[in-house]
Amino acid sequence: MGTLIDMMSKVFAKENLPSKNLAKERLQLVIMHDRASLSPDLVMKLKEELIKVLTKYVEIDEDGLEVNLDRGDDSVALVANVPVKKVRRV
Amino acid sequence: MGLVTFKGTKDGLQIILDPKADLTEVFAELEGELVKNSRFFATGTANIHTCGRQLGSNQLAQLAAILEMGGLSLTQLAVKEMDLIGEEASAPIPGPRFIKRTLRSGMQVQHDGDVVIFGDLNPGAEVVASGDILVFGTLRGMVHAGATGNQTAQVAALRLSPTQLRIADLIARSPDGEEEMPEHPEVARIRDGVVVIEEFVS
Amino acid sequence: MESKVIVVTSGKGGVGKTTTVANLGMGLALAGYKVALVDADIGLRNLDVVMGLENRIVYDLIDVVEQKCRLRQALIKDKRNDNLYLLPAAQTRDKEAVKPEQMQALSQELKEQFQFILVDSPAGIEQGFKNSIAGADAAIIVTTPEVSAVRDADRIIGLLEAAELFNPQLILNRLRPDMVRKGDMMDISDVIEILSVPLLGVVPDDESIIVATNRGEPAVLDKNSQAGQAYCNIVKRLEGEDVPLLDLDHPGLLEKLRRLMGGK
Structure with a gap:
């Protein structure tokens, strides 16, 4: 059943953009993710160095430290969860 | 008696079965020997040499069962075809190797003796034999007959388009450009120092 | 001129690496360079059939690295051009039969005799790919204007950088100007924007490539082939000449006629 509204929405839907635009958008997104992926090796290194820097200022629970790459729809964020035991007063 | 010969080698136990005697008798003797010496044979792997005799799947199963009874489990059984014997000068000449399938690209068969293929030999597949090569199918791949230098070796196929x-140390290649598939069985052999291809007549 | 080993790679299979190697190799040989083509796709060799040289193979790359023969014995001279040679891959072995160090040594040996050495890389990013880039001085990435191929090309560029092969050049293969015009295919600028690497050339999707492959004759030999023309231009760019991109939007005579007759 094709009502006028259906037809209108079809005409203006994203699918009706030239398909190459869609291809490009999807590619840009997926490549951003691909490029942002970290190997487990790198994550370990990153953790170690983070701990080194952080312990200068705070006493942290090293085992509880979590480092993750958080992927949103159009952004990638490095999220670190650092349980602090005590703040050093220098 | 003497239908079964036992030999200890660095690769384990060799059991050589007489190729001409009746198989039931051979098996009976093998069984008797194994039972007699079961403790002695209990460890070590067994290489079975049939010296050219083809064993059907039933016979193979029977053989495996006998070995198992004698203390050799199926996993220790290395039943190869006749080509096992190579180094020993006294060993009988290996028989033909039969391949009942199509050989596809990337597959390679090497055999000391003749090779008979019931199936096709596709481009990219290779057969190297010290004897003749016979293909009951279409030969499109690479074949090397008489690989150890036998100039009298031949290659025959129902459709020969390699x-x-x-053959021996001579190399022939298909002509460049499109070529029609032969309609008759053909055979390749060396004549006057060149490889020639002729219609196969019995 | 200093000898150069160029690896042709893509990540994704089926985008035209082997065809590219065959055509660039023939094109460079026609221009008078001594050229060696190396098929590094061990176990799935194809460059020999694309070049129409499959019936001449006696020894292969593995035989050379395992020193079963001399390099000279394994190199197959092209039947059309004396400057061009092929080192075929082994078909009955697997990729683990070669090590990157052996490929490096092989590249060095080839450099003594040839000005251009083009290495046809296997698809994928595993051992075969690593072997193929081991002895390379430069890289050419082949991709098509499709999301999967471009994504894989991006991954490959990253891996090449990690292996310190910088500044790869891009060949955009199988472009269809009609689809680009309709907005149904990414165009040159879209792909370049995403991958941000220099463009070496664009090759149109062309039936003559299939005909050429059927015959075992690289399309550069066919003066009427548009793809062959595009490969000729890429060869000139490899020589250092500044050649403008082929005007793919410029319709051929037949197309013009068709439009005049009231076609689209």
Whole structure:
């Protein structure tokens, strides 16, 4: 059943953009993710160095430290969860 | 008696079965020997040499069962075809190797003796034999007959259209450009120092 | 001129690496360079059939690295051009039969005799790919204007950088100007924007490539082939000449006629 509204929405839907635009958008997104992926090796290194820097200022629970790459729809964020035991007063 | 010979080698136990005697008798003797010496044979792997005799799947199963009874489990059984014997000068000449399938690109068969293929030999597949090569199918791949230098070796196929064909130390290749598939069985052999291809007549 | 080993790679299979190697190799040989083509796709060799040289293979790359023969014995001279040679891959072995160090040594040996050495890389990013880039001085990435191929090309560029092969050049293969015009295919600028690497050339999707492959004759030999023309231009760019991109939007005579007759 094709009502006028259906037809209108079809005409203006994203699918009706030239398909190459869609291809490009999807590619840009997926490549951003691909490029942002970290190997487990790198994550370990990153953790170690983070701990080194952080312990200068705070006493942290090293085992509880979590480092993750958080992927949103159009952004990638490095999220670190650092349980602090005590703040050093220098 | 003497239908079964036992030999200890660095690769384990060799059991050589007489190729001409009746198989039931051979098996009976093998069984008797194994039972007699079961403790002695209990460890070590067994290489079975049939010296040219083809064993059907039933016979193979029977053989495996006998070995198992004698203390050799199926996993220790290395039943190869006749080509096992190579180094020993006294060993009988290996028989033909039968391949009942199509050989596809990337597959390679090497055999000391003749090779008979019931199926096709596709481009990219290779057969190297010290004897003749017979293909009951279409030969499109690479074959090397008489690979150890036998100039009298031959290659025959129902349809002979190899990418490359070698006999002894001679190499022939298919002509460049499109070529029609032969309609008759053909045979390749060396005549006057060159490889020639002729219609196969019995 | 200093000898150069160029690896042709893509990540994704089926985008035209082997065809590219065959055509660039023939084109460079026609221009008078001594050229060696190396098929590094061990176990799935194809460059020999694309070049129409499959019936001449006696020894292969593995035989050379395992020193079963001399390099000279394994090199197959092209049947059309004396400057061009092929080192075929082994078909009955697997990729683990070669090590990157052996490929490096092989590249060095080839450099003594040839000005251009083009290495046809296997698809994928595993051992075969690593072997193929081991002895390379430069890289050419082949991709098509499709999301999967471009994504894989991006991954490959990253891996090449990690292996310290910088500044790869891009060949955009199988472009269809009609689809680009309709907005149904990414165009040159879209792909370049995403991958941000220099463009070496664009090759149109062309039936003559299939005909050429059927015959075992690289399309550069066919003066009427548009793809062959595009490969000729890429060869000139490899020589250092500044050649403008082929005007793919410029319709051929037949197309013009068709439009005049009231076609689209």
